[in-house]
Amino acid sequence: MGLASIPRGVGHNFTPEYQISAIPYMRTSTINTLTDEGDNVRSFEFPKITQWLSFKADGAMTVYFCKEDAVAEANGLPVGTTASYPFNIRCTKLYFNNDTDGVRSLEKRSGLTVIQKEEFSNVVETFLEANN
């Protein structure tokens, strides 16, 4: 049985995928090596929708959940050298301000659902930017 067993189109709110335990997905990267989104913003994309997220950095820095907030350096989640609690966060992409945090190394500890990321692309971003 493969991992991609959830039929495309079930939606990002397919409840059982958030009730069972998640697929481990650990990535560490230096912010300035991530995808360049322009406007001094870098991004990191998960291969599936996340069920939970924990962060551990090599110094104080900030994680954003939409580009607009990363540009403005507002409404972010501050993280540091102690691993954060595993937050039940549903998203597909993280954003960073490269001017401020470009040299930081960030460990992203995540648990993934098996729901395709396309089901949720730009949903969090649209919501957050509409509420700015």
Next chain:
Amino acid sequence: MGLASIPRGVGHSFTPEYQISAVPYSRTTAQSERIVVKNANGSIVAGANPAAPGGDETTIRRILFPKITQWIHFKANADDVNVYFSKKDALAATASNSLKLAANEETLPLRIRCAAIYFIDGVANNLQIDAGLTAIQSEEFTEVVETFLGDSI
């Protein structure tokens, strides 16, 4: 009633097994087994001698869980330890695709669903691994996480 009461074939996503409390299962890295894998794709070389892997092979360490995990808690002691979830990642020159535990770091119970974890061969023997297991056969999930993360089998 024994623990193996979940009928084979229900699948690794049988939700009730993740909603009830889990069966305790604790190990340390000292109890990990040595396996030999191919450098190219992380596939296991059956019958290979871990003390003398071939030129295109590497010895790594593995802990196989007897059932699919519901959660795992890690407690490092005096040494840094990197925990990998695929064999190929355990072969990588960098630890960027691992759970990087600093000396004395303790995680919360992480809701991770897997059937095996991996380490480099020279891993310290003092990582404490406490897992909560479902009663779902590990065969339902063997190599699923690994192939998602890039292993070939």
